[in-house]
Amino acid sequence: MSLYDIIINRIKKVQGKDEENEPVTSIEASSTLAAEITLLSSLLVAVIMLRFFSNALMIVAIILVIAIAIFAMPIMPRLKREQNDSLNGMIFYVILALGIIAVLFYWGNLNV
Amino acid sequence: MNPLIPIMVILPIACALLLNLFHTKERTVKILAIIVAIALPIIPLIANYGLHYFGGYAPLAQNPTIAQGLPSFITSSALNIFHPAITYSFESAQRLFIFILGLIAFLAILTSLSETKKASGVYAFLMFMGVAAVTAILLTDDIFNLYVFFEIAAITQVGIIIASKIKGNYETALKYMILGSIASPLLLLGIALLLGITGNVNITDIVYSIKNGLVNPQNPVLLTACGLIIFGWLYGSGLPPFHTIKSAVYSKALPHGAALLQAFSVFTLVALGIIIFRIFSYLPFAKVFIIAISLAAMILSITMALMQTDVKRIIGYLAVGELGYIGLGLGIGTAFSITAGLFQAVNEAIITAFLFIGFGTIIYKTRESDIRKMGGMMIETPKAALLVFLAGLAMAGVPPLNAFQSKLMLIQSSLNAGIPELGVIMILMSIVTFMTFMKAFYAVYMRPKPRDLEIKNEKIPKATLFSMIVFLIVCIILGLFPQVATNFLQGLANSLIV
Numbered sequence: 084m085s086l087y088d089i090i091i092n093r094i095k096k097v098q099g100k101d102e103e104n105e106p107v108t109s110i111e112a113s114s115t116l117a118a119e120i121t122l123l124s125s126l127l128v129a130v131i132m133l134r135f136f137s138n139a140l141m142i143v144a145i146i147l148v149i150a151i152a153i154f155a156m157p158i159m160p161r162l163k164r165e166q167n168d169s170l171n172g173m174i175f176y177v178i179l180a181l182g183i184i185a186v187l188f189y190w191g192n193l194n195v
Numbered sequence: 196m197n198p199l200i201p202i203m204v205i206l207p208i209a210c211a212l213l214l215n216l217f218h219t220k221e222r223t224v225k226i227l228a229i230i231v232a233i234a235l236p237i238i239p240l241i242a243n244y245g246l247h248y249f250g251g252y253a254p255l256a257q258n259p260t261i262a263q264g265l266p267s268f269i270t271s272s273a274l275n276i277f278h279p280a281i282t283y284s285f286e287s288a289q290r291l292f293i294f295i296l297g298l299i300a301f302l303a304i305l306t307s308l309s310e311t312k313k314a315s316g317v318y319a320f321l322m323f324m325g326v327a328a329v330t331a332i333l334l335t336d337d338i339f340n341l342y343v344f345f346e347i348a349a350i351t352q353v354g355i356i357i358a359s360k361i362k363g364n365y366e367t368a369l370k371y372m373i374l375g376s377i378a379s380p381l382l383l384l385g386i387a388l389l390l391g392i393t394g395n396v397n398i399t400d401i402v403y404s405i406k407n408g409l410v411n412p413q414n415p416v417l418l419t420a421c422g423l424i425i426f427g428w429l430y431g432s433g434l435p436p437f438h439t440i441k442s443a444v445y446s447k448a449l450p451h452g453a454a455l456l457q458a459f460s461v462f463t464l465v466a467l468g469i470i471i472f473r474i475f476s477y478l479p480f481a482k483v484f485i486i487a488i489s490l491a492a493m494i495l496s497i498t499m500a501l502m503q504t505d506v507k508r509i510i511g512y513l514a515v516g517e518l519g520y521i522g523l524g525l526g527i528g529t530a531f532s533i534t535a536g537l538f539q540a541v542n543e544a545i546i547t548a549f550l551f552i553g554f555g556t557i558i559y560k561t562r563e564s565d566i567r568k569m570g571g572m573m574i575e576t577p578k579a580a581l582l583v584f585l586a587g588l589a590m591a592g593v594p595p596l597n598a599f600q601s602k603l604m605l606i607q608s609s610l611n612a613g614i615p616e617l618g619v620i621m622i623l624m625s626i627v628t629f630m631t632f633m634k635a636f637y638a639v640y641m642r643p644k645p646r647d648l649e650i651k652n653e654k655i656p657k658a659t660l661f662s663m664i665v666f667l668i669v670c671i672i673l674g675l676f677p678q679v680a681t682n683f684l685q686g687l688a689n690s691l692i693v
Contacts, residue, residue, distance in 0.1 A: 188422030
């Protein structure tokens with residue numbers, strides 16, 4: 084493989100467009116499918132709860148989830164790749180969660 | 196003063212120190228570990244309810260000898276009822292939680308002594324220290340004392356992973372510590388901010404200060420403290436964003452170690468969750484956030500469990516997903532939902548320990564945990580297969596087993612609270628949990644055995660089967676007679692709402 088191919092494969096890997104090298108078994112395929120359906124259906128039902136805050140927000144969120152589902156499917160392989168055991172990935176999400184909590188609890192509560 | 200209350204913490208600590216001291220003497224380690232492990236679930240059953248003040252320093256209102264010499268501006272103020280000493284509170288809910296924790300600890304220690312070739316005093320030391328730490332977290336009414344034992348629990352969990360000799364355990368332990376080094380100081384900062392605003396570390400006194408206007412409930416520093424303490428709670432219990440590291444922790448421990456670690460996580464979630472509810476339930480956003488994070492835990496963890504190929508990772512992710520049910524019970528915020536959530540915590544601790552020890556028999560026999568390389572184990576271990584199947588039914592919420600009762604109560608409470616969406620999601624996740632379990636069960640037990648799968652240990656120890664049968668009996672009793680547990684929990688749930 085030339086240096087150019089290595090770089091292209093690396094970029095594809097970061098973008099999530101690289102092909103899996105291992106064969107996919109039927110159990111893995113059906114598990115991924117079941118997980119995908121579970122994720123989308125539970126997200127849609129959860130988003131309906133936004134009706135307690137604002138009906139308009141709920142409608143926008145539902146349309147957004149459906150649009151993401153249509154254009155970004157399959158989501159589960161990407162979600163699995165994001166939730167790997169990499170320390171960098173975990174620290175990123177921990178700091179992100181901390182930031183969201185700090186913002187929501189400090190500024191969110193002041194206006195509730 | 197009830198001496199049995201501090202003994203519930205001191206006994207396992209003392210036992211742990213002695214086991215560490217005599218770790219080279221295998222027979223001494225085994226006898227001491229078994230005796231104290233038997234005592235762990237018995238002591239909460241015989242102890243009387245009440246408060247224990249360390250050093251004997253009761254509040255001034257209960258101590259007229261000291262109070263009569265003090266000026267009236269002290270005795271007529273809130274200082275009269277504030278708690279000067281570290282206080283441990285032992286009521287009906289704590290009795291149930293510490294009994295279940297003691298039972299799981301006893302069975303996990305029994306299993307570990309029977310499955311390992313040589314009894315390890317150091318490993319038993321870690322298990323007993325962890326039990327002592329979580330017992331103290333359940334009993335304490337002092338938020339700084341809670342933090343001390345929270346840190347001890349975290350360190351013992353790291354030790355239990357390191358002692359397992361499973362490939363990748365050091366790396367996972369180090370990652371858990373690094374993430375802990377972010378979350379724990381922030382929890383401490385939240386506690387420090389609470390101390391700064393209220394002038395108290397006693398939780399009853401903090402709640403009194405907030406409810407009686409001694410501090411401004413909408414103080415931004417107090418709100419920040421709420422956020423930080425919730426962040427520490429997420430780390431201790433394994434809710435997102437810590438769900439991946441928690442399931443990794445369970446997968447890198449030995450099965451009996453994982454059974455105990457998940458019990459630690461469940462009871463830490465319960466204890467800290469109750470404290471957060473007691474102090475911050477006046478903030479509607481706190482309950483909304485707890486519901487949101489619990490939903491995230493359920494959805495992310497249970498979908499990830501479907502994608503795993505390591506049996507311990509599957510059970511680990513399912514365990515984290517089931518924590519979401521407990522959080523939903525607390526977040527809905529009614530007395531019925533809190534009772535249901537706490538009952539679900541008790542059930543989940545038992546069932547997950549049952550599943551870890553059950554699938555642990557397969558790992559014991561084959562030294563293999565990848566479901567792609569397993570199969571045909573129903574012929575090798577028919578009794579264990581039946582027990583594991585019943586554990587899976589229990590986790591999915593099939594009657595007449597225990598999780599059915601708690602999940603039904605949770606769904607009913609969500610309907611009563613006017614949030615049927617939560618009920619729908621809970622039912623959906625129960626179905627997917629069962630689907631995930633059946634995938635693992637089929638792969639391990641039902642499909643033909645691969646030719647290259649070797650059986651390393653022929654016989655499963657009787658102590659392991661005994662542990663599984665005890666768990667099954669508890670599941671059936673709580674499934675047929677849920678009031679055996681809910682009667683202990685209703686008092687706490689009602690006090691949280693008032």
